[in-house]
Amino acid sequence: MADVQAWTTPSAGPGRPELRAVPGAGAPKLKVDSLSFYYGKFKALDGVTFDIPEKRITAIIGPSGCGKSTLLRVFNRMYDLVPNSRAVGAVELDGENILSTRKLLELRQRVGMVFQRPSPFPMSIRDNISFAPRLLGWKNDRIRAAVEDSLERAALLDEVKDRLDDPATSLSGGQQQRLAIARCIAVSPEVILMDEPCSALDPIATLKIEDLMATLTRDFTIVIVTHNMQQAARVSDFTAFMLMNPDGRFGELIEFAPTADLFNQPQDQRTEAYITGRFG
Amino acid sequence: MADVQAWTTPSAGPGRPELRAVPGAGAPKLKVDSLSFYYGKFKALDGVTFDIPEKRITAIIGPSGCGKSTLLRVFNRMYDLVPNSRAVGAVELDGENILSTRKLLELRQRVGMVFQRPSPFPMSIRDNISFAPRLLGWKNDRIRAAVEDSLERAALLDEVKDRLDDPATSLSGGQQQRLAIARCIAVSPEVILMDEPCSALDPIATLKIEDLMATLTRDFTIVIVTHNMQQAARVSDFTAFMLMNPDGRFGELIEFAPTADLFNQPQDQRTEAYITGRFG
């Protein structure tokens, strides 16, 4: 967290920290602006505002039910699957508003997602990765290249290169999750969303994934939701802490800061209570 | 871990550490003696030997598939459910051999178990707890007392006392897990086995359970299997580290020591590699 040394003004509670204060953090990739989210009548998010820096790992932590997954699923419009759910406010990906875009498929290719349980498609390892590219009508050689490349980048190639045609389900849990990552980067997205990607894995597989994430930041902007504070601390450059508003019953952003700051000098009482396990 | 200060001779690798060196650890509750376990042809455990001290929390850690759950399920003969599985060696509970006993029901009343996912029975909270007592043909008032008492001890009474007749499934995950614990201590066992009791819970619920365990050690001997090293470190007095033997493909006990020692001065290279995340 070399940047963080240079961090000068930690954010005061919610609101957007001065990203430019972080050298090398570059322009914000995702600008979340007073975002509220409704499941029908139920308000799950209220006035969330912060910027997600490019090519950095941003972790979202908070107690269960505070709206982490919801927030994440706004970024690739996954919530469209939920009937009469709606998002109010603005989320900009490189300046264009995600919420109002009608180009859903393109959006989801730009913003990939990795889920809690690795769900390998019921086909061979190779087909798992080439599935989307094929349907997107890529040329065969391009697809072949993509398979190689994404497996390589997902730190999985060595383990599977001589069994690419085995069913993906024959892989171990950790490998399956890395396969999911490979599958997701095969269509070369810009942002990768991860919803508790390790909560179904054992510590070793988890550390493997964490190392992988560290290397992936060279090319991708990563947003990870995790229950595991220590994990957020280990892997992320920035951390957003969310909480369910006790009276309003909706999730809100309590604090957003560079990870090292948040875990050493949290600005908000509630953040401190949570990370030190004195919460609720 | 006040005892641990007084620990003089840490165990050298596998083999049984001198429990008497730990003042107050009392007599070993479970003596595991060169225990091997087979699933049909497959050898899951090999020559495991250590003592589990009474009224202490003993954690079993190790990578996935190293045989933690298997070992745990030997202690209450759960493995009887698995067709043609078999245990060789000796496991003594207060001096009587578990493996050869024919009194399974009695054994399982003395050695309770809490599983990874809390699975409340499809009945009211009250009935969930009175399930076992009823089978044992206790008198009604005794049952009523047991319900109160075990809910109390499971730190759940305050939260549910005025809804004892709601379906148990209406509880939150954390509450369900504490209900499972209450259900298990209702028949006042001597040993409680826990197989990753928190891996399905969020950090807050997890810490609640950990505190609960700390209080339970007053009356019970607790053996907990956990993936989460930090958790083992936080809650347990003793830790056993297991590993899958690379060539033999069977799990064995690498090191057993007071937790604080194991996490500061592991005697075995592999232990150190594992706890520092340098493993495999």
Added chain:
Amino acid sequence: MPRLTFERELASLREALVRMGTLVESQIEAALDALRRRDGSAAEKVRNEDQYLNELFRQMREQVFMVISTQQPVARDLRYLMGLQWIATELERMGDYAVRIARMTGTLVALPDRPLRAEFGLMGELAIGQVHDILEALIDQNEPRAREVAARDNEIDRLYHRVFEDLVKEMGNGHVDTDGALRSVTLLLVAHNLERISDRVTNVAEDIVFLHSGQVVELG
């Protein structure tokens, strides 16, 4: 939620630290007492006691390790642990100063007796007072108090410089023999060590400020 185990660990650590503190205090007292009474055996005793202090320190450090590695504290908790450890280090060093003073007493006992100048008594009381009060500030987590205690440092400095000049003048006046010179130098070093003790107290004060507010400050 309270995190029972962790809290218990913290409590026992705090308590261990206080034990160290009181021991240090008594050590310094004993050393100065021996100096005043020119009591070689008492000085000897101070030197042996220090072993116990060091042992306490070792255990304390070890326990801090165990707590950090088993409880993974962060933020305030971690600061608190580290702070306790730093303070322990300072206390251990103060103990060393007490030992040095005792050693010098050993030297002085061998020299012809002379009345001890008042400043030493003053400085001693001041130093002991500082140590005592800083420990109180630590226990009841009273940050302003800590700052105040640290501020008293310059008082001791003033005395130290006075003693220093007087002794130098005395040696400079031309009719001191080797014993006299040795005595003066030794006393000078005693004063020096007392002054160092109060410097340490300042450090402790800084640590206390840190472990409560997380601010790194320069006191004194």
Added chain:
Amino acid sequence: MPRLTFERELASLREALVRMGTLVESQIEAALDALRRRDGSAAEKVRNEDQYLNELFRQMREQVFMVISTQQPVARDLRYLMGLQWIATELERMGDYAVRIARMTGTLVALPDRPLRAEFGLMGELAIGQVHDILEALIDQNEPRAREVAARDNEIDRLYHRVFEDLVKEMGNGHVDTDGALRSVTLLLVAHNLERISDRVTNVAEDIVFLHSGQVVELG
């Protein structure tokens, strides 16, 4: 698996520590140089440089915090971090000694010039050598080397005692004026500080032993 982030953190810490070490070394050198050349401004410079050293120390400590709170190290890793931090503390203190020597140089410059006795040069070289070598031992994690370096400590002690006795005699010979006394006392304190530096080196050596073997040892 390597734990990339953590390893990166450790590396940068080690590097920061080495930077501190080299700085300390040059500080001591500069201070002694100023003393030899009776160069007030050079001494002044040493005092200012110390600010930077303290800043390095502050940052280092902060980074250790961040690593512990974000990476939850245990066992060897934790020992290593703590060890680095302790060593940093010692180095910072050594820097303080350099500053004191520089201050005394300030005093001496005001006094009539006299040839500096050879022991000072020797002690200086020895101290600097120790600091330098202990840093090397730290970098290439060479425990025996560290023990060896610590052992050199008594060499300096010997010199220190000789200087001490000589100076006391000199003052005791009956015809020293105040300036002379002041000069002698000051030089005596310079020697004292040099001796303290090598004590610190011993502590560093102990820390090195600890952070590699986990053994707490008493060297020197």
Added chain:
Amino acid sequence: MAVAGAEARPVAAVSRRPGDPFRRVVGLVATLVPAALLLIILTLLQQAGPAIKQFGLRFLVTSEWNPVTDSFGALPAIFGTVGTAFLALAIALPVGVAVAVILAEPGQTRIRGVLGTGIELLAAIPSVVYGIWALYVLAPWTYEHLEIPISTHAAGIGWLGDPAVRGLLNAALVLAVMILPTLTAISRDVIRAVPRGLKENAIALGATWWETTWRVILPSARAGIFGATILALGRALGETIAVTMVIGNAYVIPHSIFQPAYTLASVVANEFTEATGTIYPAALIELGLVLILVTLVVNVFALILVHSTSREARLTA
């Protein structure tokens, strides 16, 4: 800062979502099913028109069936249908659940594999084959070895008297065999779907195999098993051929379960092709309608029950 950001946008944009053409297409296709059902009912209503006009509701409660005098009543057929169906269910349900429990036991031992495939084979056998088997094998056998002994022992009990080769009981037995696979297959899947944790927890609490099964597993599977039962019942009600072949085809309300009877379906199957005139066929079609009505009632009733239990089921799942 946040506020400023918010103001920068004139109005907070509400998310728009593009339509889902795929959904419309499959939705349209799916509509064919209700459409078909509606069409069936309407057509039959229209066809049965004359009979309905003539007899009205009396049709349901009168017992006469006389093509010559064109006077028709459905009561005996209704009785036969419902009687056989429920009798069959009473026989098949316990067996089916027992088999399901055995098959759902973990660990694929060979014997269980054999049993499982056996049951699935039962499902694959066409009902008409059951029919002919029942006609030539089952019926005579039960007549000799069940009905006669029972009736002699239970002399005096009216509804257990007067054995006959073809009759209600035999029809019910055949039906029982035919609905057994449906019951077993679904029940087994439901029981398998009960989370393993429940069983393990019960065992770990020192419950025996039976206590676990009876108090934990079956209650959890209740809703599903109920659904299976309804499905089987529907099948039993509509079953035609096998029943036709063994029920004896006597248009009366039998006084004994051994006596011949008739079911709605059988009547239609036997008489429709020979039916002439306007009222006669209309009456037969109305029988078909009644049959649909009965099944409809059963299904709707079931759906209501399932809805009330399924909430609980969802909780227990």
Added chain:
Amino acid sequence: MNRNDRRRVSSRAWLGLMYLLTVLALIPLALVLWFTIAKGLPSVIHPQFFFNAELPPCEPKCPAVSGAGVGHAIVGTGVMVGLASLMAIPIGVLCGIYLAEYSIARWSAWVRLACDVLVGTPSIAIGLFVYAFLVVPFHHFSGYSGAVALAILMLPIIARTTEGAVSLIPNGLRESGLALGLPRWRVSLQLILPAAAPGVITGALLAVARAGGETAPLLFTAFGAHLLVLNPNQAMQALPVTVFRYALLPYKSLQAQAWGAALVLIVLVLAINLISRWVLRRQIALAGQL
């Protein structure tokens, strides 16, 4: 004997009882198979059992003539079930997908209800409907009408089993697909459906087997024929009808034919099962691992 011992014993007893019931349940199967083979085989082994499609003129009074065949019935069943499958399977599968993928839609609730009712609808009634709807207007029985009847019969079965299979697919699969930026229809048809293949296939097979064995809906739609008919626009014979008709005739030889036909029917139905399972085994294996 203390309480726990009593519990142990009763548990054993119940277990024994259940095994007993299971065996009991299999007895009819054994008997049916045994008798069908024992009584059917003799007539099946005559070659003309298949090829001589002539049935002797039975009116006014039937001299017992052996060797009447069932070849035309087999063909008829094949044609009608085939046509029915062509109609029912695609529609049924799509319907099932709709029910599973859009289960939240209000309309799907009604569709589901319709399916349940239609499953429960007696096949005979469906026969009546098709008679009134297709036979009466065209004034003649036909294989087409038979096929339609069977199709209606198969439709709800396929739909519901498909729904079941699809909704068993973990939601993660669906979300993963969509998160890759694939359109909904591709995910549903090219990802979810293959994954659900085993369930869907079993459902389809169940339906086919059921249709193959159905008699009632054919009685007044395909009606039956004495000769080999290939044109579905005419009345057609079907195996079950053959069994039904012959079995009830008071002629030993024809009853023998009925048994033979029954044997053939069973063999056909089982054959469909096994073959299609074998053909699709890889897909089943893959999806089975989900």
